Amino acid sequence: VENNGVKLEDYGPNAGYVAELLDLYKSGSPLLDKSWKQVFGGNGASTNGSAAIDPDYILDQIKIISLIKFFRSRGHLGAQINSLHNGMKTPRRPAELNIESYHFSNPTKTFFCFGLLKDSFATAQNIFDEINRIYCSSVGYEFEHLSDPQEAEWIRAKVESGFASTKYADVDKLKFLSRLLEAEKLDQLFHTRFIGTKRFSIQGAESFAVILQSILNSSEKLKVRDISLAMAHRGRLNTLVSFAGKPLPMLAAEFEDKTEAAVKGGGDVKYHLGSTTEHVIRNHKVSFSIPCNPSHLEFVNPVGAGMIRARQDLLPQHEKSSVLYLSVHGDASFAGQGIVSEVFNFSQLPGYKSHGTIHIIINNQVGFTTYAEDSRSTNYCSDVAKGFDVPVFHVNADDPEAVARAAELALEFRQKFAKDVVLDLVCSRKYGHNEGDDPSFTQPLLYKELSKKESVATLYSKKIIQEGALTEAAFKELSEQILADLKAGIEEKPSINKESKVVADKVVAYNNVDLEDLKKVTAALIPEDSDFELHPKVKALILKRQQSLLLPKGIDWGFAEALAYGTLLLDGCSIRLSGQDSGRGTFSHRHLELHDYNTAKRVLPFDGLINQSAKKSTFEVFNSPLSEQAVMAFDYGYAVQMHDQASTKKKDSLVIWEAQFGDFGNGAQVIIDQFITSAEEKWKQNCGIVLLLPHGFEGQGPEHSSARLERFLQLCANNNMRVANLSNGAQLFHLLRKQALDSQKKPLILMTPKSMLRLPEAGSSVEELTKGAFSPILSSGDSKSAKSVILCSGKVYYSIRKAIGTEAKVVRIEQLYPWPETELKKELLKAKSIVWAQEEPRNMGAFSYVLAKFASMGIQIDYIGRPEAAGVATGSSKWHAQEEAKFFVELKSVL
Numbered sequence: 005v006e007n008n009g010v011k012l013e014d015y016g017p018n019a020g021y022v023a024e025l026l027d028l029y030k031s032g033s034p035l036l037d038k039s040w041k042q043v044f045g046g047n048g049a050s051t052n053g054s055a056a057i058d059p060d061y062i063l064d065q066i067k068i069i070s071l072i073k074f075f076r077s078r079g080h081l082g083a084q085i086n087s088l089h090n091g092m093k094t095p096r097r098p099a100e101l102n103i104e105s106y107h108f109s110n111p112t113k114t115f116f117c118f119g120l121l122k123d124s125f126a127t128a129q130n131i132f133d134e135i136n137r138i139y140c141s142s143v144g145y146e147f148e149h150l151s152d153p154q155e156a157e158w159i160r161a162k163v164e165s166g167f168a169s170t171k172y173a174d175v176d177k178l179k180f181l182s183r184l185l186e187a188e189k190l191d192q193l194f195h196t197r198f199i200g201t202k203r204f205s206i207q208g209a210e211s212f213a214v215i216l217q218s219i220l221n222s223s224e225k226l227k228v229r230d231i232s233l234a235m236a237h238r239g240r241l242n243t244l245v246s247f248a249g250k251p252l253p254m255l256a257a258e259f260e261d262k263t264e265a266a267v268k269g270g271g272d273v274k275y276h277l278g279s280t281t282e283h284v285i286r287n288h289k290v291s292f293s294i295p296c297n298p299s300h301l302e303f304v305n306p307v308g309a310g311m312i313r314a315r316q317d318l319l320p321q322h323e324k325s326s327v328l329y330l331s332v333h334g335d336a337s338f339a340g341q342g343i344v345s346e347v348f349n350f351s352q353l354p355g356y357k358s359h360g361t362i363h364i365i366i367n368n369q370v371g372f373t374t375y376a377e378d379s380r381s382t383n384y385c386s387d388v389a390k391g392f393d394v395p396v397f398h399v400n401a402d403d404p405e406a407v408a409r410a411a412e413l414a415l416e417f418r419q420k421f422a423k424d425v426v427l428d429l430v431c432s433r434k435y436g437h438n439e440g441d442d443p444s445f446t447q448p449l450l451y452k453e454l455s456k457k458e459s460v461a462t463l464y465s466k467k468i469i470q471e472g473a474l475t476e477a478a479f480k481e482l483s484e485q486i487l488a489d490l491k492a493g494i495e496e497k498p499s500i501n502k503e504s505k506v507v508a509d510k511v512v513a514y515n516n517v518d519l520e521d522l523k524k525v526t527a528a529l530i531p532e533d534s535d536f537e538l539h540p541k542v543k544a545l546i547l548k549r550q551q552s553l554l555l556p557k558g559i560d561w562g563f564a565e566a567l568a569y570g571t572l573l574l575d576g577c578s579i580r581l582s583g584q585d586s587g588r589g590t591f592s593h594r595h596l597e598l599h600d601y602n603t604a605k606r607v608l609p610f611d612g613l614i615n616q617s618a619k620k621s622t623f624e625v626f627n628s629p630l631s632e633q634a635v636m637a638f639d640y641g642y643a644v645q646m647h648d649q650a651s652t653k654k655k656d657s658l659v660i661w662e663a664q665f666g667d668f669g670n671g672a673q674v675i676i677d678q679f680i681t682s683a684e685e686k687w688k689q690n691c692g693i694v695l696l697l698p699h700g701f702e703g704q705g706p707e708h709s710s711a712r713l714e715r716f717l718q719l720c721a722n723n724n725m726r727v728a729n730l731s732n733g734a735q736l737f738h739l740l741r742k743q744a745l746d747s748q749k750k751p752l753i754l755m756t757p758k759s760m761l762r763l764p765e766a767g768s769s770v771e772e773l774t775k776g777a778f779s780p781i782l783s784s785g786d787s788k789s790a791k792s793v794i795l796c797s798g799k800v801y802y803s804i805r806k807a808i809g810t811e812a813k814v815v816r817i818e819q820l821y822p823w824p825e826t827e828l829k830k831e832l833l834k835a836k837s838i839v840w841a842q843e844e845p846r847n848m849g850a851f852s853y854v855l856a857k858f859a860s861m862g863i864q865i866d867y868i869g870r871p872e873a874a875g876v877a878t879g880s881s882k883w884h885a886q887e888e889a890k891f892f893v894e895l896k897s898v899l
């Protein structure tokens with residue numbers, strides 16, 4: 005292109021900019037700087053001869069700029085995202101989204117339109133119409149809050165470059181219609197077939213199926229191979245059948261309660277169960293799964309994130325983004341549950357990110373019976389996401405093609421930027437919270453409106469019939485065919501439920517560690533790199549450990565823990581440890597993450613050990629964000645996935661979540677109750693996660709003393725987990741190794757020490773590690789001369805010995821569950837009387853549990869310890885000392 009000899013190619017990367025200036029020159033715009041006029045025209049005069057700048061024109065052009073800017077940032081406030089009049093609080097369309105507000109001086113004048121239209125210049129009305137069409141149709145785009153300008157610019161360019169008006173081929177339109185019809189008909193079928201049963205139908209939100217279809221359609225182009233979708237009740241049955249391969253007859257059997265659970269107990273209701281299948285789209289295979297979830301809304305979402313991360317961790321870097329996480333929410337739960345923001349907060353953190361999640365809110369504008377006005381302080385239910393730098397696309401569910409476009413945009417954004425994105429599907433709920441509920445009690449106007457509303461499939465069919473994509477008759481035929489197929493499908497003979505895998509209790513060779521391995525691990529506690537300078541105090545601690553390996557009782561708790569991890573790494577077992585300040589260890593005992601004293605560079609010393617070993621193990625320790633529930637849930641999900649032998653090709657792994665102090669774990673009680681302790685019985689979902697919970701009474705007050713051992717013990721049944729309260733490093737070493745290598749995956753709940761970390765008596769010798777094994781009980785002393793055997797668990801053993809010396813027989817129950825009945829029977833055979841001693845108040849700790857266990861063995865026990873209390877421990881160290889003194893006196897009295 006030439007003008008006055010100007011060649012655009014001469015301007016290299018600025019050629020586009022110069023082309024725009026050239027357009028300005030040709031149009032005679034007064035906005036062009038004189039110097040450019042000289043470049044293009046030779047004399048600096050405008051081609052239309054108007055040398056003078058019209059101030060009104062300049063002002064109007066500025067108004068155009070602010071109008072465009074306003075639409076980009078606030079156009080969503082005027083977008084047609086909601087078809088209902090009586091639904092959620094709808095934002096008022098701001099005056100700045102109306103052209104009248106700008107008072108343009110001359111309607112015929114044309115203005116530079118910044119690439120919005122094909123022509124560089126257009127009238128204010130034309131510019132307004134275009135920008136209004138882009139930003140105020142069925143999708144509301146929120147992206148101007150993104151702090152990375154590249155991300156915002158990418159979305160803007162995408163939306164303004166014709167993407168917002170993508171036309172779909174007839175074949176795609178028919179696919180969308182089929183998905184809508186399938187969703188609608190499936191729920192209609194359940195409705196007539198299983199009258200009065202809860203199914204939390206998708207009706208009103210059928211476009212959710214269009215989102216999933218459109219993501220599947222794009223999966224080949226955007227290189228997605230594995231999709232996992234965590235969702236709650238709404239539309240779940242429909243999605244399980246239509247997308248996750250759940251056989252209809254199996255679901256029918258669940259509706260009729262003809263399942264294994266009806267015969268054997270256990271199990272869960274149908275709308276909590278998961279499923280997995282494979283889709284093939286133009287020869288491209290995509291796995292699609294839905295994990296099991298409890299009723300507690302939003303809690304499955306971090307679990308699903310952990311599962312996804314585990315799957316990604318098994319892939320090379322360039323393939324990680326092929327594993328996609330779709331996290332589905334309700335409008336009320338998204339706004340109301342704090343765990344949602346905890347999950348957003350970790351979405352970009354090294355230990356917890358999973359290449360971006362697509363969040364889909366099924367926004368049916370009501371939460372059970374509660375209006376949006378009563379359930380959130382914000383305008384949109386999605387607003388919490390904006391604080392985490394996440395773009396949000398609100399889309400009207402009655403416009404399936406807009407839904408598909410928004411889903412494609414979300415997926416493209418996620419693949420490009422590896423960041424989260426939210427799709428707010430603004431839809432409705434045809435029935436009440438469940439189908440037995442009458443929603444008109446509380447939302448009479450909304451439900452009067454909804455009773456007249458046509459289904460999305462009907463609305464869409466009318467549109468595409470008008471466009472000529474199908475005929476009325478073909479639509480009727482398609483609807484009938486889909487219903488007939490579903491009816492035929494549900495009549496098929498149910499396939500036999502898969503029996504739960506019974507894993508034989510094999511004897512695990514966990515305790516065959518030799519001295520050479522221990523020496524190797526001990527050497528690896530200090531990084532090999534000679535340039536790395538350790539902090540002097542850390543250096544002293546590690547050197548002391550290295551020197552004490554062969555000393556009697558030379559291996560303290562922290563050292564034993566490191567030796568367990570190190571030897572497991574040599575065995576090829578991968579380890580993930582996550583928790584608040586876990587790298588150093590809250591009590592400064594771990595130091596498996598080191599920082600160079602001069603540069604602060606972070607080094608994991610075990611990397612050196614891994615490099616020496618031919619086995620491909622990994623060691624990761626992550627200092628987690630200050631969250632208990634989301635992080636424990638994430639690590640639980642990670643462990644479930646890692647312990648799924650089929651997906652990991654039988655690679656051993658140890659996944660550990662650590663509480664800063666044990667009682668903080670109760671902030672994650674839902675994860676403990678609904679997942680860790682019960683998932684195997686409900687969902688046949690095995691998991692070998694370890695919870696490290698610092699526990700012990702040291703006069704630190706009511707909030708830093710107890711990991712609430714009593715609650716875990718109350719939750720023990722049917723061999724669902726292992727609960728231990730150990731008293732020395734060797735026991736920890738063996739139990740961690742056993743836990744990692746055992747093929748029977750069960751959660752391990754471990755009370756861990758604070759003061760005992762440095763207690764010399766709690767140290768172990770190297771022989772205990774190389775020759776010993778884990779012992780569920782430990783016995784010491786002789787009861788011949790004493791009236792009683794004293795029973796206890798954990799660190800209190802050392803207080804007992806301090807009080808009574810070596811005199812009596814003391815039995816430590818190291819593993820409280822499974823209850824070591826055989827070992828105890830043998831040990832207590834000759835006991836004249838038995839007394840249980842503990843630090844915790846009588847109504848806490850293990851006492852109630854052991855009392856009941858011994859009662860069932862026909863053994864009576866007495867109690868020594870603190871009386872019942874409401875608070876866990878005293879806040880006064882003086883009072884604490886008095887309690888200890890009293891404890892000692894009582895102990896002596898039983899001898």
Ligand SMILES: Cc1ncc(C[n+]2csc(CCOP(=O)(O)OP(=O)(O)O)c2C)c(N)n1
Pocket residue numbers: 238299300301302333334335336337338341366368370371372433437
């Ligand atoms: C954590 C939690 N609190 C309360 C409930 C009880 N409950 C079940 S559904 C529901 C309303 C959910 O509304 P929303 O998130 O908008 O989803 P919708 O059912 O409308 O799809 C409530 C309060 C629950 N299941 N989980």
